[in-house]
Amino acid sequence: MLERLVAFAVKRWLLVLGVTLIVAIYGWRCFRALPVEAFPDVTDPMVEVVGIYPGQAAEEVEQRVTIELERSLAGTPGLIDLRSVSVFGLSLVTLTFNEQYSSFQLRAMVSERLAQVDLPESASVEMGPEATPVGQIYRYTLRGPRSLRELRSLQQFTIEPRLRAVPGVADVVTFGGYERRYVVRVDPDRLAAYGVSAVEIHDALARSNRNAGGGYVGVGGQEFVVRGLGVATTPEQLGLAVVRELEGVPVRVMDVADIVEGSTPRRGAVGLDRVDDVVEGIVFLRRGENPSEVLDALRARIDQLNREVLPGEVEIVPFYDRQELVDATLETVGKNLAEGLLLVLLVVYLFLRNGRAVLIVAIVIPLSMLSAFIGLHAMGLSANLISLGAIDFGILVDGAVIVIEATLHALPEPRAPGVKREQVLRRTVVGVARPVFFSLLIIMVALTPIFTLERVEGRIFAPMAFTYGFALLGALVAALVVVPALESALMSDPVESREPRxxxxxxxxxxxxxxxxxxxxxxxxxxxxxxxxxxxxxxxxxxxxFLPELNEGGFYITSVFPSTISLDETGGHVSEARERILTVPEVRGVLSHIGRPEDATQAEGPNNAELFVKLARERDWRPGVDRKVLEDEIRAALAPIPGVQHNFSQPITDRVFETISGIIGQVVVKVHGDDLEQLTQTAEEIRAALAEVEGVTDLALYQAGSIPQLRIDIDREELARRGLTIDDVQTTVSIALGGAVATELWKGSQRYSVALALPQGVRADPEALARLTVAQTDGPPIQLGEVAKLSTPLGRTSIWREDFSRFVAVKFNVRGRDLGGTVAEVRETLEQLPMPEGVYPSLSGEFxxxxxxxxxxxxxxxxxxxxxxxxxxxxxxxxxxxxxxxxxxxxxxxxxxxxxxxxxxxxxxxxxxxxxxxxxxxxxxxxxxxxxxxxxxxxxxxxxxxxxxxxxxxxxxxxxxxxxxxxxxxxxxxxxxxxxxxxxxxxxxxxxxxxxxxxxxxxxxxxxxxxxxxxxxxxxxxxxxx
Missing domain, CATH: 1.20.1640.10 (Multidrug efflux transporter AcrB transmembrane domain)
Structure with missing residues (x-):
């Protein structure tokens, strides 16, 4: 078969070259359509379930929401791992799956199970966006002479919907600024004077702000649609809502409360460089989409918004664009490939001393690469830094060079009378075809172990193996078909073939x-x-x-402050941190996050900060400065800030680590058990022991602190004597203290919530809270302090669970030592530590x-x-x-x-x-x-x-x-x-x-x-x- 193939290529060389040209053109089109990434999306398929239980502490969220979600979601087909975290008002359950099912199928199965979960009446649950943990491809801020509340409204109602509509965008998260809402500021003294409770105000607002439909009526020969318009359009109209009637006089909302424009209580903030509060948008890529195409469309939409939609003085300013990383890494790959190509062609000339031979080799290389692009396109795979950077042009042209070398050796030799040049060419190529075929086939077979890699490692190296395999297949066809055809066309008698001296x-x-x-x-x-x-x-x-850490061109620093710190206090320290980081000459910008956005997609509290440090291109750095020097300088700059623990990583790397273990850290020791106090004590002992291990850095307990709680313990006997129920008290606490939303106010297409709130001075004063009216009877109003005891103990900031068990995590990174050796010593250290009954540690991470x-x-x-x-x-x-x-x-x-x-x-x-x-x-x-x-x-x-x-x-x-x-x-x-x-x-x-x-x-x-x-x-x- 090989002989016939070679004979056909030599005889019908013009046809072969024509077909080759058509295939090359198709390969070029495949290359143009091929997604190109800096780093492949290595995360397992994941579905995130968000449970919201407003106003509830972490303990209640875990018991009433998280555990119920875990029970319902357990056993979902393809499930690998089930993790959760419960914080104030929020439960995040993360499900990790194998690749047996598509993203659509997984979300459908999870949705079906969520429909059966039994949650409290005030709790709600939804799935997170169809994005990957490493899908944050674009970050921007809004700049302009507007208030933070106005900029937030522009982002929320004008920019965010338009960017969500860009094909390939999974979600756009708004962070920072102040979300506008209308606040019904209740006055406890006026409540007491009128004998009105906060629950009654809440119900009055809900009843007095709705439209009704009455079907239609016929009048003469026409039909009229019946609309009952009762929706308020101004805060003043809401203030006219009647709460109750007192001695024949209506008591209105405006009599006992003030309705003012305010903001949703914040659990986070965003800062940029020397500005402490900005509005940010974060764009997420949908799984499986082409990031370059999505970013192109996204930038075009942002340009349109800046030119045509936003007010003239407001603009969207990009901070992070994933395409910059793609371009920088591809520049490195392109430079290496170009230098490798030149070296390959130079070596061919030095050995063969034949310009036509060099030309043929130069043709084989792009043909092999185009074959790889055709294969990748057919399989729906993307090209990335690793798959392209692993291409060795020297190996690709080995078969072609062997054929050419044999030809150059055979053609100049004397031929018997009647033996044509084509016969010699055919005989020579056939003579080396078998070893060339088997040799390149063996190289391809040698790649087969790479195809068997699983999960993260498989997603990293499988594209490389496919790229290499398709390129070798193209090189094999080129060596046995295209090269003989090119030799027939280019190598006419006499052929110069002298061996270099x-x-x-x-x-x-x-x-x-x-x-x-x-x-x-x-x-x-x-x-x-x-x-x-x-x-x-x-x-x-x-x-x-596992892999050397990819240089992403920046740092991502996670800073953890004491768990009891407030948002404002954290903001002051983070502002100082940004100022200190900016003193490093190579730093081009610092974007900081504190806590979490209002959309409940993250579980961080006000004591957690993330600093995204953007660096200049390496060619602009000071002589002798590398990433290690910069990290040391930034660590030194942050050292004077007291009471904070830093974790140094990079944006993509950080998210990859988090998907592996659920914790931000290269290696994590999880201490499993039931008693959180015991787990925390054991984790502290482990932390102290690991501090002695060489290579361990950024060592800390992960979000294991406590937070003060205002606990309201209800006296059931007193409650029964007064004829009240638990629900009467809890509803009052939820509405008056929890800021429950009573209704909504529409302004055009923009919707704003209307919520009750006590004055800050009352909320912070337990004695004033004790005087809060719970219910009105025939006698004096019943106050909260009469039926409940108020105290301020400590509670958990967060409760982490994995495989239906609580755990406390000790996280660390590895610097100055190999990962494998460090993990081995950590294992030995853990084996030597005694564990309480029912408590056991486990190791997880990149290793x-x-x-x-x-x-x-x-x-x-x-x-x-x-x-x-x-x-x-x-x-x-x-x-x-x-x-x-x-x-x-x-x-x-x-x-x-x-x-x-x-x-x-x-x-x-x-x-x-x-x-x-x-x-x-x-x-x-x-x-x-x-x-x-x-x-x-x-x-x-x-x-x-x-x-x-x-x-x-x-x-x-x-x-x-x-x-x-x-x-x-x-x-x-x-x-x-x-x-x-x-x-x-x-x-x-x-x-x-x-x-x-x-x-x-x-x-x-x-x-x-x-x-x-x-x-x-x-x-x-x-x-x-x-």
Missing amino acids: WLAVLGRGYVRALRAANRRRLTVLAILPLATLALIGAARDIGSE ENKDRALKRLAITFPVAMLAICGLLFANFGRARPVLCLVAFLPIALAGAVAGLHASGENFSVSGAVGCIALLGQLVLAGVIICAAIDRRAAAGVGPERAMLEGARAAFRPVLLTCSLALLGLVPAALAHGMGSETQRPFAIAIVAGLLTVTPALMLLLPLLYGGGRPSTPADSTTPSEA
Whole structure:
């Protein structure tokens, strides 16, 4: 079949090139339509359920809402993990699924179960947006000479709906500023004077603000729609609502309360640089959408809003645009690929000294890449930093170079009369087609373990494996079909093919070295195990990690203050933190979040702050400054702020860590149990023990503090004597203190809530609260203090749960040491700590991805090696070459790991994938050497001469293909630009492995495979060394 394919390509070269052009044009269109990301969305499918229980403490939220939600949602098909957090008024339940079901199916199943959950009457539940945790692709603020309340209204009613309508946008979250509402400010003294309770005011407002429909009536020959208009349009109209009648005189709302324009109570705030309060919008990408396309449409819509919709003095100012990260990382990838391409073409010319050969190779490279884009487009996959950065042009052109090298060697040789150039070309390509086919097929098979990776690691590396596999498939077709067609078109007689002088000198030295080594064959072959052991010893203490941290061009600092701190007090400290961070010259902006927005999508309290530090491009940094220096300078700048714990991360990295464990931190120790006080005490002991572990930084308990509560304990006996119910008191507390919404006020298309509230002075005074009217009887009004006792104990700020059990978390990051070694020591430390009965710790974090990936590779890698051995056996038809090639696997792997260690890299999944790709290149070079020796042996020459002449014939193609593969990745191995961190271990593993195994293969494989056999008369003639 290969012979017929090659013959067709040589004879019908014009047709082949025409079809190739059509495929290339289609590949270019696929590339233009291909989503390009800086970093793939690695998170598991997730659905977030938001339960709102207004005014309730964390304990009530957990008991009445969270546990009920967990019971209903447990057992949802495909569920991997169920986590929750309960805070004041809010329950967040996060469900993590496998990829068995689509996002639509998962949300449908969750929605079905939510419909059956039994919640308190005042509680509500909904699903979060169809976004991913790393879907925050755009952040902006509003700037203009308007009040924060006006800017918030513009954002909420003008900007947010229009941005939500952009295709691919999952949600737009508004944060900061003041949300306008109308407040019915109740006066307790006037309530007492009129004998009116807050509950009555609430009910009066609700009854006095609605429209009614009366159907239609016929009048004469016409029909009239009946509308009963009773909706208030002004606060004054609401004030006219009658509460009750007292001695024949109506008591109106305006008699006992003032209706004023106010704001929804805030649980968070946003600051930017030296401005303490701004309005921000955060745009979320829908799962599976093309971020570049969505961002293009989003920017166009924002430009339209700035030009045509917003008031002239108000504008949307971007702070974070994910496309900047995409562009910066692709710039690094593009630079590495361009340098690798130039090196590959230079090497081809240096070895072959033929301009047409270089041209053919230059054509094969884009054809291979376009093949990859066609495959990715067909599978609906995206291109990203890792998948594109792993492409080695040298490996892609190996097959084409072998074909071209054989052709250049064969065409100039004298031909028998009547033998045409096309026949020589066909015979030559067919002669190398089988080893080329099997070699590239083996490289593709070597990638199969990567396809078996699961969850996070699978989403990171599967696109890379698919990209590489499709590119290799395109390279294989190009080598066996397109290259012969191009040779027919471009390589006319005579063909210039002279071996460079430097290569001839090396070849002669190579043959002399082989002959000398063959005389001491066993001694020389001992180099193989000894060198392998030496490399293993050099790399024995290498550290391990999942992936090097991607440089996102900024810092994301999470700061935790004492749990009892107020929003205003936190704001003062955060303002100081922004001012201090801005003193670092490389900082271009600082955006801060305190607490959470009003839409209840987050569980953070006023003691939690997040600072998004935007940095200048690295080329603009001070000489000698790197990320570690900047982190140290920012830490030093923040050190004087008292009572705060900082966690340094990056925006995407931070969210990825949070999705793994539910906690913001690289590694998390979760202390499980029931008694929160006991759990907190145990967590403190663990924290103290882990403080002694090398590499542990940013160590702290995660949101485990307490908060003062105003507790109202109802006296049931007194309540019964007065003829009241628990509901009478609780309704009063909920309405008067909880700020319950009574009704709404519409202004055009804008809707504002109307809520009751006591004056701040009364709310903060337990004695004044005790005088609050609960109910009116025939006698004096019954006050709250008569039927309940008010106290101020401490309660929990948040309650975290996982798999139906409470836990308290100890989180930390790892700096200055490898992740694997640190986690191993942490495990040993935990095993030595005694745990109370019913309490047990568990470890979670990024290292789980590494452990899971390496365990999977430990199973699938040997299977892939067996498959490769089977292909080798199919190619050679006997076991000897297979066993000889397998003997070189250990030194290749040891050299790769030693190279990683010498360059300061830890052994990561990226490095492991590089080792897998390296083995394919090893097999390719080995097949060339063994096949060349076999051809000489088949010609009837003696064993030693077959070994020497075969090795000499393979010298140029092996040295050329290995040099191409090595030099094609040198730019990536040496790169330090943004985005280079994740591809560098992959490149270093291949480069270091090739530097180690190539000399070993060229010197020792001929001895192991073809040397040492008895000499025959055919060996008496000295083989040519030229």
